[in-house]
Amino acid sequence: MSVRTDLQVQRIRAIGLTVTDADRSKDFYTQALEFEPVSDITVEGRDYSDLEGVPGAKIRIVTLQLGDELIELMEYLNVEGKPIPKDSQSNDLWFQHLAIAVSDMDRAYAHLQAFPIEPISVEPQTIPPGNKASAGVRAFKFKDPDRHDLELIWFPPDKGQDKWHQKSDRLFLGIDHSAIAISNTEQSLKFYCDLLGMQIEGGSLNWRETQARLDDLPGAEVRITALRPRSGGLGIELLDYLVPPKGRPIPSDWKSCDIAHMQVELVVNDIEQAVDKLRENGVEFVSSRVVEFTDNSCPYRQGCLVKDPDGHAMLAIPNALEH
Template sequence: MSSQTDVQVHRIRAIYLTVTSCNRSLEFYTQALLFELVSDITVEGQDYSDLEGVTGAKIRIVTLRLGDELIELMEYLNIQGKPIPSDSQSNDLWFQHLAIVVSDMDRAYAHLRSFPVEPISVAPQTIPVDNEASGGVRAFKFKDPDGHDLELIWFPPDKGKKKWHQKNHRLFLGIDHSAIAISNTEQSLHFYCNLLGMQIDSRSLNWRATQSRLDNLPGAEVKITALRPIQDGVGIELLDYILPGKGRPMPSDWKSCDIAHIQIELVVNNLEQTVEILRSNGVRFVSSGIVQFTVSGSCDHKGYLVKDPDGHAILLVTDT
């Protein structure tokens, strides 16, 4: 599917997680998953309130790096957001996980299990070899201290990007993709490919006992469409659950300060044109307008927060 516009997503710069406590999450991500601290800033003022759609926001933002990839932990210091529903499942439409690539699944799993994590998967699972797109891939899903969904993933030699197979001493290598539960593949492809210019990288159907044990979802059958930006890097996976069917929709009143909030920061070639295209296609906007803001103590960015068809948050920014 090719883009119908001149808009192109160059890359995913970072993935933001709203957290209850930056201190707690910082300890977890740096110790259990070996992320490295990049910066720790506190922002407040009209720009961030306008950007995130939260009045009077005062936000501590901790930037962490794993390999080439960044995550941003966002703690709203003056607002208590709603927690993630404790009965969340992989087919609920607010589901979103980060896939963290490891060089050795058994060692990474043993290291992770020395911390008090809540597992989703029964144990690391190996995708059957007759699955052309992901056969031989090993994966394990679990939750961070706030209940955000995470996945360890290991690629056999014939799968995954070249960089995941470079010889180095690191156990946790970086972030391959963020996977989001969706209600309709074609609807999501229209948003991400037709409107934003992302490209389809692969398609697969994952099912059988392996997928059920991975998701802790009996009878799970999921259609997966992997998307990449033009500069490659972190991708987005669309998870369209055929069985047991679509889960609950994302509540319309969830805000950026609520703990379930995750936003993917997409760097686009032309922010103003992108905003106009999305507006003319009836996309839901969170920001009050294009906002100039500072990230990680770096130079100013211009950005706009929107929602995809199922309510997942997408922060569109210009390249700098």
């Protein structure tokens, strides 16, 4: 890949999750995690099919908000997607989670116990002092009703974005980042930093018993690189597992309608230039074209879905979001 670029991801607008039942997922996210409803639309037609690479797609999209961040629950009404494999682990390359910042880990963890979660972590874990980059951070990983991976994260006063330390009476504050399992840090940095203009915010090597108990992976050792757009906000965390070694790749026949599908909406300053640059550099495209939306129900005017080097879905959308 060539590395010169003047592209910039301005911010991450939202994260989309394919779900089997939008009502069930909406109930879970609003009740268990205190998200708030924003909109509920159903879309169909060639534009959406071309965007997502699923012919004849009819999609119900329920948008929810937590703090400043948005998620979109995407239920394909006329296509049945494959479920997330039951034996999924954190080092499988389809692993992707949402990290939800909380004001009080013990209270948030207790609140979750009343809901149908599948825990990954033994219990909330505290990163030990030996790990300077993450010392004192508390985290707990679990799965939602579709088995999408989620994490509660609490930051001590000297860690995390400033907004997580503002006085709030809320228990669940917002989404700090989406973490993705990757096969090679340098390869991913070429895509996210060199091509898309995201910035490295920090990194750490997490290992020993704490990480093993957090991930339910014996002997887990993971190189973590935190990325954010220049304007801050929602970020992406790269998880490069050293022990156990890389898990299974994302199967080439998985589509946007399959339940493991998550797509990160990247607001770019020039979508045509972005698409040209990504094409020049051999990036895999899901969308057959830059799709132009004429109906007012779509929250963006144009979009183009591509895959990162490991197959995680990234939706490029233009900066001017309003019609």
